[in-house]
Amino acid sequence: MRTCSRTSILLTLSLALTGLSLTAVPATAVAPPPPAQVAAPDGATPIPAVQGPLASTAESYPFGAANHQEVPQDLSKLGYVEEEYLVSGTSNVYTWPTAGPAQIRTADAPYTTRVLVRKPAKGQKFSGNVVVEMLNPSNLFDLNIGWAVAQEQILANGDAWVGITAKPIAVEALKNFDPERYASLSFANPLPLTDPRNCAAVAADSSRTTENGLIWDIYSQVGAWLKSNDSTNPLRYGSPATRVEHAYGFGYSQTGGFLVNYINGVHPLVVESDGKPVYDAYIVAVAGGAFAGAYPMNQCEPAPPANDVRRQFKDVGVPIMRIMSQSDYLRGIGSRRADSDVPGDQYRHYEMAGAGHATPGELTFSASSADIIAAGRAVPPASCNEGPRSRFPSSIFFNAALRNLDRWVREGIAPPRAEPILVRDGAAVLDKSGNVQGGLRSPFLDAPTSTWYGTATGASFCFIAGYERPLPQDAIDGLYRTHGAYVKAVKDSARTLERQTFLTDYDARRLIREAAQSDIP
Structure with a gap:
C-alpha cells in the first residue's frame, strides 16, 4: 500500500478550485455503445461493453463532474483525472423470496448506464484499490456521497473511486440534463406492459417501462471490468493487465440498502460462478435494520421485512463494516450484531456518535444547484427549521474506516471495536452536555462545545439531517478554565483515538489545529 504526505494532499484539496482539464477520446452518447459485452469463460461474470471516455467540454460534461460540483474541485491539482464511460450489457432480474442466494426472474435484460471514474493521473501513484459506489438516487438524481465522505483517504492513499448510476429515476435526470450525451442510457423493463409479471403498481419513483432490478448484475459487471485485462479498463494505465488489486464496495443510505441485497443475495452467485467474489470487502453506510436495511430485489416484490434475516450479515466470506449515524441507529437497531474476526465472518458494526445522516458534504461534492435544476430536479435544502444541516464531519470516521478496511484485507490487521450508542x-442515554454516550467517539463529544442532534424538522430529508446547538457560555467556562485547557482536552481525545486507529493521523492533526485556532472559551 502506497503512503504519501497526507498533509500536502489535504492542503492541496482545500485549494482545489475550478479549471479541471480532461483529456478524453472524442465521443458522444449519440453513437451506440459497442453491441455486446465481453464473454467470460465458464459462465463467469461478463465484462460489459464500454464506450469512452466521453469527451468533456464546456457544453457537455458529466453530471456531478468534479469541476461542476456545488463547490468545484480541480482534480488536476490533486494529481487526479476524471473520466466518464457508458457501459452496456445484459442483466438478470432477480427474485429473492427467502434467505440465501437470489433466483433469476427474467434473464438477460439489456442495459446501458454510465460510470464516473476518478483516479490518479499517473499509474505509479495508484494504490491498487478502487472504491466502487452505487450512486445514491434518493433525491432523484445521482449523489457522489462516497467521494464526499471518504475523498481525503482516497486521495491520500492513491485509490481510485468509481460511481455507477444505479436507478432508472437517476437516468431520467441525466437525460434531462444532457439529452445528447446520455441518449443511450437505458434500464428498460424486459417485460412488456401486457405481461402479467410486469406489475400494475410500482413505487412513486419507479415506472413500469423501466426496471430497478437491473443494478445487481451491473454492479458485478462493472467490478469485473475494473479487475479485468480488457483494453477498455481505465485502471490498466496502459499496461497489459489491470492494476487493480482490491475492489471495495461502498453504498450510502438507499444504496447502502442496495448493498445488503447485493451482499446477501447476489454476492454468493458471483462466488459460485467465478470461484471468488468481485468485491473484496464492503462498507455499508447508514443503512440497516428497519432503516434502509434492504430494498425490493425487483420492483414488483416487497423488500424483506424489517426483522428478516436477509437484512443481517453472516458468513459472507469477505470483511464488512456497517456504519450507522446518530440519525438512523435507533430505527436501524436491528442491524446490530456482535463483531467478529472469524475467517469468513469478519464484521464490524459502528455507530457514529454525533454524526448526521444527510450531510452538507453530500451536496457540496455533488452536482451544482444549476445542474440539478437543469436535470429537472429540486435542489435539496441545506438548512432545516433548526438551522443549517449538521456540520459534524462524519468524514473523520469514513476516512479511518476505509484505511482500516484496507489493512484488514491486505495485512490481516483487525480494525478496532467500538461499543454502540x-x-x-428505547432512547439514547445522554451525558451532561446532552450528547449521546457510547458509539464512535471524537473530540466533538469528548471535548464538547455543542450538543449534536441527529434529527431535525423541515423539508426533504431534514428528519435525518441533524443540527448543532452550541453549549451556553457558562457551561463552556465550567468545562474549560482556559483556552489551553480546551486545546489539551481536544488533543488528548484526538491522540487517543488516533492510537486506537479510530482517527487517521491527518484528521487528528486537523482537529487539534482547529482547536488551537479557535477562541474557546
Missing part, C-alpha cells in the same frame, strides 16, 4: 428503554 448507549440505549436504555
Whole structure:
C-alpha cells in the first residue's frame, strides 16, 4: 500500500478550485455503445461493453463532474483525472423470496448506464484499490456521497473511486440534463406492459417501462471490468493487465440498502460462478435494520421485512463494516450484531456518535444547484427549521474506516471495536452536555462545545439531517478554565483515538489545529 504526505494532499484539496482539464477520446452518447459485452469463460461474470471516455467540454460534461460540483474541485491539482464511460450489457432480474442466494426472474435484460471514474493521473501513484459506489438516487438524481465522505483517504492513499448510476429515476435526470450525451442510457423493463409479471403498481419513483432490478448484475459487471485485462479498463494505465488489486464496495443510505441485497443475495452467485467474489470487502453506510436495511430485489416484490434475516450479515466470506449515524441507529437497531474476526465472518458494526445522516458534504461534492435544476430536479435544502444541516464531519470516521478496511484485507490487521450508542428503554442515554454516550467517539463529544442532534424538522430529508446547538457560555467556562485547557482536552481525545486507529493521523492533526485556532472559551 502506497503512503504519501497526507498533509500536502489535504492542503492541496482545500485549494482545489475550478479549471479541471480532461483529456478524453472524442465521443458522444449519440453513437451506440459497442453491441455486446465481453464473454467470460465458464459462465463467469461478463465484462460489459464500454464506450469512452466521453469527451468533456464546456457544453457537455458529466453530471456531478468534479469541476461542476456545488463547490468545484480541480482534480488536476490533486494529481487526479476524471473520466466518464457508458457501459452496456445484459442483466438478470432477480427474485429473492427467502434467505440465501437470489433466483433469476427474467434473464438477460439489456442495459446501458454510465460510470464516473476518478483516479490518479499517473499509474505509479495508484494504490491498487478502487472504491466502487452505487450512486445514491434518493433525491432523484445521482449523489457522489462516497467521494464526499471518504475523498481525503482516497486521495491520500492513491485509490481510485468509481460511481455507477444505479436507478432508472437517476437516468431520467441525466437525460434531462444532457439529452445528447446520455441518449443511450437505458434500464428498460424486459417485460412488456401486457405481461402479467410486469406489475400494475410500482413505487412513486419507479415506472413500469423501466426496471430497478437491473443494478445487481451491473454492479458485478462493472467490478469485473475494473479487475479485468480488457483494453477498455481505465485502471490498466496502459499496461497489459489491470492494476487493480482490491475492489471495495461502498453504498450510502438507499444504496447502502442496495448493498445488503447485493451482499446477501447476489454476492454468493458471483462466488459460485467465478470461484471468488468481485468485491473484496464492503462498507455499508447508514443503512440497516428497519432503516434502509434492504430494498425490493425487483420492483414488483416487497423488500424483506424489517426483522428478516436477509437484512443481517453472516458468513459472507469477505470483511464488512456497517456504519450507522446518530440519525438512523435507533430505527436501524436491528442491524446490530456482535463483531467478529472469524475467517469468513469478519464484521464490524459502528455507530457514529454525533454524526448526521444527510450531510452538507453530500451536496457540496455533488452536482451544482444549476445542474440539478437543469436535470429537472429540486435542489435539496441545506438548512432545516433548526438551522443549517449538521456540520459534524462524519468524514473523520469514513476516512479511518476505509484505511482500516484496507489493512484488514491486505495485512490481516483487525480494525478496532467500538461499543454502540448507549440505549436504555428505547432512547439514547445522554451525558451532561446532552450528547449521546457510547458509539464512535471524537473530540466533538469528548471535548464538547455543542450538543449534536441527529434529527431535525423541515423539508426533504431534514428528519435525518441533524443540527448543532452550541453549549451556553457558562457551561463552556465550567468545562474549560482556559483556552489551553480546551486545546489539551481536544488533543488528548484526538491522540487517543488516533492510537486506537479510530482517527487517521491527518484528521487528528486537523482537529487539534482547529482547536488551537479557535477562541474557546
